[in-house]
Amino acid sequence: MTEDNVDDLIRRVRDGDLRFHELEEHADADTAATARRRLVESDAGVDLDAVGAYGFPADRADANIENMIGAAQIPMGVAGPVTVHGGAVEGERYLPMATTEGALLASVNRGCSVIDAAGGATARVTKSGMTRAPVFRVDDVAEAEALVEWVRDNEDALREAAEATTSHGELTDVTPYVVGDSVFLRFRYDTKDAMGMNMATIATRAAAEEVEAATTASLIALSGNLCTDKKPAAINAVEGRGRSVTADVVIPRDTVEERLHTTPEAVAEVNTRKNLVGSAKAGSLGFNAHVANVVAAMFLATGQDAAQVVEGSNAITTAEVREDGLYVSVSLASLEVGTVGGGTKLPTQGEGLELLGVAGGGDPPGSNADALAECVAVGALAGELSLLAALGSRHLSSAHESLGR
Numbered sequence: 001m002t003e004d005n006v007d008d009l010i011r012r013v014r015d016g017d018l019r020f021h022e023l024e025e026h027a028d029a030d031t032a033a034t035a036r037r038r039l040v041e042s043d044a045g046v047d048l049d050a051v052g053a054y055g056f057p058a059d060r061a062d063a064n065i066e067n068m069i070g071a072a073q074i075p076m077g078v079a080g081p082v083t084v085h086g087g088a089v090e091g092e093r094y095l096p097m098a099t100t101e102g103a104l105l106a107s108v109n110r111g112c113s114v115i116d117a118a119g120g121a122t123a124r125v126t127k128s129g130m131t132r133a134p135v136f137r138v139d140d141v142a143e144a145e146a147l148v149e150w151v152r153d154n155e156d157a158l159r160e161a162a163e164a165t166t167s168h169g170e171l172t173d174v175t176p177y178v179v180g181d182s183v184f185l186r187f188r189y190d191t192k193d194a195m196g197m198n199m200a201t202i203a204t205r206a207a208a209e210e211v212e213a214a215t216t217a218s219l220i221a222l223s224g225n226l227c228t229d230k231k232p233a234a235i236n237a238v239e240g241r242g243r244s245v246t247a248d249v250v251i252p253r254d255t256v257e258e259r260l261h262t263t264p265e266a267v268a269e270v271n272t273r274k275n276l277v278g279s280a281k282a283g284s285l286g287f288n289a290h291v292a293n294v295v296a297a298m299f300l301a302t303g304q305d306a307a308q309v310v311e312g313s314n315a316i317t318t319a320e321v322r323e324d325g326l327y328v329s330v331s332l333a334s335l336e337v338g339t340v341g342g343g344t345k346l347p348t349q350g351e352g353l354e355l356l357g358v359a360g361g362g363d364p365p366g367s368n369a370d371a372l373a374e375c376v377a378v379g380a381l382a383g384e385l386s387l388l389a390a391l392g393s394r395h396l397s398s399a400h401e402s403l404g405r
């Protein structure tokens with residue numbers, strides 16, 4: 001196949017000879033993206049030169065995007081270095097963060113600085129498993145009960161079917177939920193260093209075919225929304241999804257007073273009245289100040305699925321005055337991270353992972369994704385500490401006036 005050039009591609013689209021989304025079948029990825037961008041510029045009457053000034057070969061993104069016209073560039077900074085005493089990571093790390101929110105890096109950086117002055121933060125992944133929950137239709141609840149019993153008696157057959165689709169993933173368990181003539185089967189997988197959504201979805205499709213072949217159930221949707229992917233859901237807050245990870249630290253009183261310009265008592269009261277009482281009254285699923293800020297920024301910097309900030313921000317912050325200072329913890333119930341697959345293969349995202357020392361597959365498998373989760377949790381802890389202190393010292397608005405405008 002001869003390679004069309006940009007003008008040929010544009011002409012052929014205009015003539016109705018080529019479909020707008022098929023240009024990569026007739027030219028290299030960069031030529032296709034350029035032709036598509038020129039078509040958009042012409043149709044919309046805009047100039048997209050900055051979008052077109054991307055710094056990587058377009059074919060590196062062939063598994064990450066369709067209808068490519070270029071790349072969005074987001075400012076990227078680092079917070080830290082901060083010392084992480086994790087189960088899968090030990091030592092000082094710069095935390096890569098991509099954001100457009102002024103004052104955010106300064107705030108997380110201040111939190112890291114204070115945490116480091118206290119000797120570093122402890123972090124642990126307490127639970128792990130990526131879930132996919134298809135929904136099946138049955139005739140009635142009696143048939144639902146029969147299906148639940150079949151699943152319990154045949155989990156090994158489901159495991160064999162699911163694991164035949166992957167050389168890394170392992171089916172951990174299958175939990176049924178019955179609602180009238182709907183049966184949801186929540187499959188949970190150990191996806192090692194992959195975030196695992198493609199892996200789990202492909203594996204569950206194979207398992208669902210086993211269910212349909214052996215029972216009277218009909219698969220209605222491979223995702224029945226009880227997984228629960230990219231939507232706020234209590235099941236993720238309680239059961240977890242991806243990694244459940246906690247980070248904590250004790251900051252000495254004098255450090256709180258000298259570096260955070262407030263007191264342990266004030267921070268603890270802000271946390272109680274804001275993150276616990278305020279969130280409860282609001283009916284929030286997360287009981288925290290801005291964990292989403294850190295999750296989003298580190299997700300963008302390291303090639304995670306940005307839409308899964310919804311679950312990643314599902315976190316509880318605690319703060320209490322202790323004899324030796326201020327104890328603060330952040331527990332993220334459903335942080336979905338991977339160090340292989342998805343966007344982790346793209347150039348700047350891969351460099352973000354390299355900066356954390358977690359790029360690629362870990363030894364043992366899964367340990368790099370655990371380490372990434374621990375680093376994100378410490379970043380969230382730093383952000384909570386700094387923002388709660390700023391609220392306690394009444395510096396929030398001035399910080400954004402000076403840094404965010």
Ligand SMILES: CC(C)(COP(=O)([O-])OP(=O)([O-])OC[C@H]1O[C@@H](n2cnc3c(N)ncnc32)[C@H](O)[C@@H]1OP(=O)([O-])[O-])[C@@H](O)C(=O)NCCC(=O)NCCSC(=O)C[C@@](C)(O)CC(=O)[O-]
Nearest residue numbers: 103104105106107109110113289290386387390395396399
């Ligand atoms: C802005 C600060 C940090 C000033 O805080 P400060 O204590 O006045 O700053 P400082 O000049 O004394 O420096 C202290 C440390 O802050 C860091 N720092 C200080 N300045 C910078 C800078 N330019 N760049 C990088 N780092 C900076 C740096 O680490 C420095 O220590 P050092 O490392 O030098 O020993 C503080 O006032 C602060 O953190 N404010 C809170 C701002 C914040 O957290 N914003 C993000 C959340 S806003 C939002 O989106 C969520 C919200 C609020 O809507 C959610 C909700 O409803 O709660």
Ligand SMILES: NC(=O)C1=CN([C@@H]2O[C@H](COP(=O)(O)OP(=O)(O)OC[C@H]3O[C@@H](n4cnc5c(N)ncnc54)[C@H](OP(=O)(O)O)[C@@H]3O)[C@@H](O)[C@H]2O)C=CC1
Nearest residue numbers: 166167168192193194195196197198199201305341342361
């Ligand atoms: N399909 C869906 O419904 C959804 C998909 N997504 C997208 O899914 C992507 C993430 O899916 P994910 O499955 O993580 O990524 P990929 O689809 O990129 O697959 C990652 C693959 O890497 C291989 N692999 C190599 N080394 C390892 C290792 N150490 N640990 C684990 N796997 C390894 C595995 O292949 P093998 O399995 O062959 O062994 C694994 O399946 C993101 O792009 C996300 O946006 C997000 C939400 C929903």
